[in-house]
Amino acid sequence: MAIYHLEAKMVSRGAGRSAVAASAYLSCSRMLNEYDGVQHDYTRKQGLVWQAVFLPDMAPVEWQDREKLWNAVEETEKTKDSRLAREFVAALPIELSRQQQIALLQKFVREQFVAEGMCADVAVHDTDGHNPHAHILLTVRPLTETGAWQYKTEKEYLCVKGGEERGFTAAEFKSAQAEGWEKQYQYKVDKKKVYMAPSQAEKCGYERVSKYPKSTKYGRQNPISARWNSEEHLLVWREAWATAANRCLELAGHAERIDHRSHAARGLEERPTVHEGVAAQALERRGILSDRCELNRQIKADNALLRELKAELKKLSDLVVHTVSAVAERLEKLRGRVLIFCYQLSHIRAGRERYQDALHVYRPQMARYNGLVRQIKDKSRERK
Structure with missing residues (x-):
């Protein structure tokens, strides 16, 4: 199913990388780096599906040749730790057809990068037909209106x-x-x-x-470079990719959606899996356990247990809700009876007080009556 993956990283001389080598890798071609004289040959690499170079209007036309483009970048950057390019690796929705995936990628690159003034070297790789992904290599130095490099x-x-x-x-x-x-x-x-x-x-x-x-x-x-390098702009690009992919999925009639936010931002309690990479998967295919794959298996087992526990908790919560409602109904009936009984007791208590007041009035007369009755009984005995 469609997953969200948009990895951003820098191609820097300080890390021992080369923009020419990165371009040769994504295009599965052979290119000569004129800066250090090293030739990078990736013609034997498999899985290249589609590739293209996108240029803004002010860029020289000869940069359509990616070797000339990235050698121009290498020539401009003088220091031994220069940042040469920015690279994005994006997972393409597997639900889309190949033409739809390429159309999605082209629209995203033109709107988000080329419109900003970047040169983009783009390729789609899919070795086994189950992992379509795009490599996007971008220039990091802005261009002037005449096509010259600006300062960083x-x-x-x-x-x-x-x-x-x-x-x-x-x-x-x-x-x-x-x-x-x-x-x-x-x-x-x-x-x-x-x-x-x-x-x-x-x-x-x-x-x-x-x-x-x-x-x-x-x-x-440079304010343009500062905006491109900011964390805020990276979040904008990540959200834009999710929006563009979801729009294509919706137009194609698929219900699947991707989300650029983290599990914590989405309020999910499940742990996210880590990126395994081709090296770890190659080890697994050879029967060798990989730390990353083993970690993902443990995370998936933990998430399955968490879902099971949450399902059991929901059942218990529903049972408690139904039980509480029944208990509450019975308590309400009992409460009504208790209220009636209390009212009756209060009524009886008020009547008792009235009877006691009346008894206080009639008690002397009753005592006199009882005395007369005793006298009559005594006279009757004497007569007999």
Whole structure:
């Protein structure tokens, strides 16, 4: 059945990866990385179903050749730990036909990535016919209107003016300098190195010890790159994939739906399974137990036990509900009888009080009557 899986990861030189190698893998092709001269050959890899390159309007047309595209990325990134590309791996709903899966993927890539200005290298893999998934390789550096690469981060100089410190880029500093802002350099003050403006250092006669001005540690990030790299935008992409897949499932007449939220966010008590991966499944097919597969089996057994316990608890709850309603009905009847009995007792108690008041009135007369009766009896005995 349809499952939600959208894994996001970075292709970085710092992790020993290459954008050219990642593209060669997803397209099952042979490509030469001109940055380090390594040729990556994945022509023997099986399971490639469909592949395409999507470019925004400002990108050069020759980048339709994925080898030229990713070599251009490798050439632009200079540092040994540069982030070269962003990769998404998405599970395609198995209920959809192949044409529907590809149409879903194309629409999602164009709306969410190409419309933002990214170049996208996309492929669909399905080795055994039961695990259709898409690889989406995206550029991380924005493009200008002429198709040139923009900066990801720009150096930001910390300048001072009247005791206030503020950051300026190289382009901003030209106008800020006219307003009196100065860069700060290191000067030797006694045995310490202190950052200060050149005008202040000249007054005190300090000697400059470094030609590099004071700047922020990481510089100022491109606002477009900052949005692409934010956690909030990743959540937007995850939700957009679930929405697009559910829309296609609905149009195709399927009742299955996927949800991008976690079990905790959805209020589910069951534990989620972990991603097994091809390596773990290959071990299992060879009869070797994999830790990930064994963990998933335990999680599934725990979830089955949890569902069984919840079903038993529901039965007990229903029984208690029915029992409580019957007990409550009987208690209500008994309560009505008790109320009537209490009313009768109160009525009898009021009548008793009235009778006692009447007895207080008639008691002297009764005593006199009893005395007369005794006298009559005594006279009758005497006469006899």
